[in-house]
Amino acid sequence: MSPLNIVILAAGKGTRMYSDKPKVLHALAGKPLVQHVLDCATSLQPQQVCVVYGHGGEVVPQAMQQYGAKFVIQEPQLGTGHAVQQAMPHLADGSKTMVLYGDVPLIQHSTLHQMQQAGEGLVLLTVNLDNPTGYGRIVRNAEGDVQCIVEQKDANAAQLEIKEVNTGILLAPTAKLREWLGKLGNNNAQGEYYLTDIVAMAVQQGLLVRTVQPAQQWEVEGINNKMQLATLERVWQQTTANKLMTQGVTLADPARIDVRGNLVCGRDVEIDVGCIFEGDVTLGDRVRVGAYSVIRKASIAQGTQIAPYSHIDSSEVGANCQIGPYARLRPGSKLHDDAHVGNFVEIKNSEIGKGSKANHLSYVGDCTVGARVNIGAGMITCNYDGANKFRTVIEDDAFIGSDTQLVAPVTVGKGATIGAGSTITKDAPAGELTLARGRQVTIPGWQRPVKKSKAAT
Numbered sequence: 001m002s003p004l005n006i007v008i009l010a011a012g013k014g015t016r017m018y019s020d021k022p023k024v025l026h027a028l029a030g031k032p033l034v035q036h037v038l039d040c041a042t043s044l045q046p047q048q049v050c051v052v053y054g055h056g057g058e059v060v061p062q063a064m065q066q067y068g069a070k071f072v073i074q075e076p077q078l079g080t081g082h083a084v085q086q087a088m089p090h091l092a093d094g095s096k097t098m099v100l101y102g103d104v105p106l107i108q109h110s111t112l113h114q115m116q117q118a119g120e121g122l123v124l125l126t127v128n129l130d131n132p133t134g135y136g137r138i139v140r141n142a143e144g145d146v147q148c149i150v151e152q153k154d155a156n157a158a159q160l161e162i163k164e165v166n167t168g169i170l171l172a173p174t175a176k177l178r179e180w181l182g183k184l185g186n187n188n189a190q191g192e193y194y195l196t197d198i199v200a201m202a203v204q205q206g207l208l209v210r211t212v213q214p215a216q217q218w219e220v221e222g223i224n225n226k227m228q229l230a231t232l233e234r235v236w237q238q239t240t241a242n243k244l245m246t247q248g249v250t251l252a253d254p255a256r257i258d259v260r261g262n263l264v265c266g267r268d269v270e271i272d273v274g275c276i277f278e279g280d281v282t283l284g285d286r287v288r289v290g291a292y293s294v295i296r297k298a299s300i301a302q303g304t305q306i307a308p309y310s311h312i313d314s315s316e317v318g319a320n321c322q323i324g325p326y327a328r329l330r331p332g333s334k335l336h337d338d339a340h341v342g343n344f345v346e347i348k349n350s351e352i353g354k355g356s357k358a359n360h361l362s363y364v365g366d367c368t369v370g371a372r373v374n375i376g377a378g379m380i381t382c383n384y385d386g387a388n389k390f391r392t393v394i395e396d397d398a399f400i401g402s403d404t405q406l407v408a409p410v411t412v413g414k415g416a417t418i419g420a421g422s423t424i425t426k427d428a429p430a431g432e433l434t435l436a437r438g439r440q441v442t443i444p445g446w447q448r449p450v451k452k453s454k455a456a457t
């Protein structure tokens with residue numbers, strides 16, 4: 001098979017998005033539209049990817065530089081044929097060139113692969129629409145062979161009746177494409193250089209034009225406004241939800257889950273409503289995620305239960321842990337098996353040992369907690385002096401009384417007990433009880449103040 005080039009058209013202004021951001025950088029499932037297309041393009045292992053962007057769109061190459069694609073500017077924008085022309089100097093003959101669109105984000109590898117398999121010559125991706133208004137129509141002869149594409153604005157009454165339309169996506173031999181593009185004119189209703197005019201040229205040269213249809217219509221839907229963006233977002237989320245359910249995941253409501261990345265689930269995973277998963281997330285066997293939890297770049301091992309409204313970011317959670325409700329694991333947190341992190345507990349850049357518990361109202365930051373430690377309600381690590389951060393170490397089997405402050409750097413030794421309400425500034429020795437708080441006093445006969453009456457003043 002000859003090498004493949006991919007040209008992604010992304011020069012359109014996106015006026016109807018009413019945004020300062022170029023249209024193709026708006027996100028679908030947490031990822032810029034053009035990145036969806038670039039990912040799909042990359043999956044075909046092309047020799048060269050060329051993105052044609054428009055005036056004011058310099059942020060597009062900046063945002064997408066990790067792809068190693070060639071970025072070419074099209075200025076002014078004189079039509080789709082003119083756009084592809086801008087890429088041609090970067091594409092070698094002896095290859096094939098596929099044209100994709102930065103605002104048609106959900107095109108699938110399988111469909112493009114089918115186009116590659118369709119044979120030599122020109123291959124068009126077409127679709128049949130009940131309402132073809134606005135699209136270029138695929139005109140065929142009596143034998144059913146494609147003759148040309150006629151744009152809506154150039155079509156006659158009979159052509160307007162045609163339901164088969166051009167998606168815009170096509171595959172052509174690069175040398176032929178170069179030749180045809182060189183011959184394009186703009187004598188049409190819009191005064192543009194139409195890419196679609198190459199179809200009639202191919203037919204004139206006696207080439208057979210083949211067509212392929214996408215497996216799902218949403219693959220070829222473009223985005224011009226926020227409604228279309230939201231509609232395709234839902235389509236994609238429903239598709240993702242269906243995939244998860246097919247693999248055995250229980251979703252309380254497939255219409256109320258958002259996956260903005262890659263969610264991998266084991267067996268018997270249950271996800272309640274309103275959960276958001278971002279980046280790479282792994283849920284082990286029997287993990288349950290409570291309602292309205294947000295989990296980002298995290299792995300949760302088997303049997304762990306996450307109660308509602310928990311936030312987990314860039315963290316690793318062991319097996320059979322209990323998290324939440326209202327727990328927050330910030331980046332760099334690692335929970336070993338059987339750990340418990342309860343309501344209004346914030347953990348940051350800390351390790352919580354096996355079977356340790358912090359069940360209520362705590363801040364555990366820059367801390368290494370051993371195994372079987374009990375962190376009482378309201379314990380706080382004072383890890384920051386206003387300029388620098390310091391670590392706290394709590395060794396195995398320690399018991400930290402409620403409302404304790406551990407002023408880092410500080411170590412609580414193995415099996416140590418800290419009395420409630422202590423402010424610990426020096427290391428607490430292993431196995432001993434350490435207290436650091438004011439002594440309780442009772443003032444005999446003390447009277448509460450009484451409110452003075454207005455008349456008396």
Ligand code: UD1
Nearest residue numbers: 009010011012077078079080083135136166167168194195
């Ligand atoms: C185009 C096709 C039409 C097809 C439809 C599918 C042509 C002439 N017509 O029409 O047959 O049914 O798409 O949606 O190709 N673009 C550039 N530079 C330009 C012009 C366009 O990069 O100078 C990009 C746009 O950003 C957009 C895409 O090309 O992503 C399509 O352009 P658009 O103007 O929307 O073409 P349509 O008139 O919809």
Ligand code: MG
Nearest residue numbers: 134222223224
């Ligand atoms: Mg369009």
